[in-house]
Amino acid sequence: KNEVEQSPQNLTAQEGEFITINCxxxxxxxxxxxxxxxxxxxxxxxxxLSSGKKKHGRLIATINIQxxxxxxxxxxxxxxxxxxxxxxxxxxxxxxxxxxxxxxTILTVHP
Amino acid sequence: xxxxxxxxxxxxxxxxxxxSLKCEQHMGHRAMYWYKQKAKKPPELMFVYSYExxxxxxxxxSRFSPECPNSSLLNLxxxxxxxxxxALYLCASSQGIYQPQHFGDGxxxxxx
Numbered sequence: 186k187n188e189v190e191q192s193p194q195n196l197t198a199q200e201g202e203f204i205t206i207n208c209x210x211x212x213x214x215x216x217x218x219x220x221x222x223x224x225x226x227x228x229x230x231x232x233x234l235s236s237g238k239k240k241h242g243r244l245i246a247t248i249n250i251q252x253x254x255x256x257x258x259x260x261x262x263x264x265x266x267x268x269x270x271x272x273x274x275x276x277x278x279x280x281x282x283x284x285x286x287x288x289x290t291i292l293t294v295h296p
Numbered sequence: 297x298x299x300x301x302x303x304x305x306x307x308x309x310x311x312x313x314x315x316s317l318k319c320e321q322h323m324g325h326r327a328m329y330w331y332k333q334k335a336k337k338p339p340e341l342m343f344v345y346s347y348e349x350x351x352x353x354x355x356x357x358s359r360f361s362p363e364c365p366n367s368s369l370l371n372l373x374x375x376x377x378x379x380x381x382x383a384l385y386l387c388a389s390s391q392g393i394y395q396p397q398h399f400g401d402g403x404x405x406x407x408x
Contacts, residue, residue, distance in 0.1 A: 215394065226384050228339070228399035271338055275394070283352055284397070286338035 188212050191272050191287035198294050204259040206290045208272030211253065218284060219246050219257050220271040228271075231257070262294045299323055302387050302400035310408050311377060317403045319370040319387030327393045328370040330362060331386040333402070339386055345370060346393055377407045 190209045198204055208217070219231040232239050232246040234255065239246050243262075248255040259266055269291050273284040300321045309315050319328065327346050331339035344352035345364045353362075359381075361373040370387055384404050388397040 218396065220399075226333075226386070226402040226404070228386065228388075230396040230398065233396045273338075283341055283344065283354075286340075289338055 188285050189272055189274055189287040191270075191290050193290060194288065195291045196293070198262050198292070200263060200294055200296050202262050202294075204262050204266075204292065204294075206257045206270050206272075206292070208255045208257070208287055209253060210255075210272075210274050210285075212274065212276055212285070214274040214276055216275045217248055217255050218273045218275070219255075220273060222269045222271060222289070224268075231270075259292075264294045264296050267293050300387055300389055300398050300400035302385075302403050304403060305401065306404050306406075308406045308408060309374070309377065311379075313377075314373070314375045316374065317372040317385055317387075317405075319372075319389075319400055320368055321389040321398070322368055323389065323391075323398065324367075325389035325391050325398070326367060327390045327395075328364060329388040329390075329397065330370070330372055331388065332381075333384040333386055342372075344393065351393070374405075377405075379407045381405065382407045 188211050192207045216233050216235045218233050220228050222228045234248045243260045245258040269289045271289045272287040303318045329344050330342040333339040341354050342356045343362045348364045359376050363371040384402045386402045387400045390397045
């Protein structure tokens with residue numbers, strides 16, 4: 186079992202729909218990251234969370250430390266949101282700096 | 297435009313060649329990272345430098361040799377690579393090892 190599990194693996198939506206991507210982890214963490222990767226390679230850091238909720242534009246990220254669960258929401262989705270969304274956790278201790286990644290969620294938003 | 301610049305963007309090399317990948321950032325970040333990413337897989341951490349010192353080596357084969365000449369620059373020296381080393385190599389930096397990481401666009405490496 187992977188330490189970081191994402192669901193769904195693939196997600197298709199129509200423009201304007203509300204989207205949720207989930208991430209569960211099995212280890213104690215120092216922080217959880219949501220990343221976006223477009224075709225061609227570049228990765229963008231969307232959020233870093235250690236508690237509560239963060240919002241940036243149409244993106245909202247939440248984390249529940251007790252349940253070891255995080256969600257990434259996209260409101261009013263748009264075709265330009267099509268990308269791979271990756272959840273990653275930092276575990277601290279002697280592994281400070283190391284991120285453990287989920288397998289990613291491939292999001293396709295159709296016009 | 298990303299704030300972490302990687303060169304070259306593409307590299308094709310033979311198994312006996314020696315080449316280097318370069319990563320540069322001018323954000324004053326003190327932590328820098330190398331990742332390897334195979335198609336349709338998440339990135340795998342290779343090395344972490346903190347304050348120009350190697351702090352994590354994820355048991356990477358010695359044919360990959362990292363170097364951090366100064367706080368802005370990170371190199372990855374390649375020698376005698378294998379075809380399975382073909383991948384996207386990503387560099388990242390962060391203000392500290394507990395801060396969000398900023399990624400470059402990567403170098404797509406093909407080993408013939």
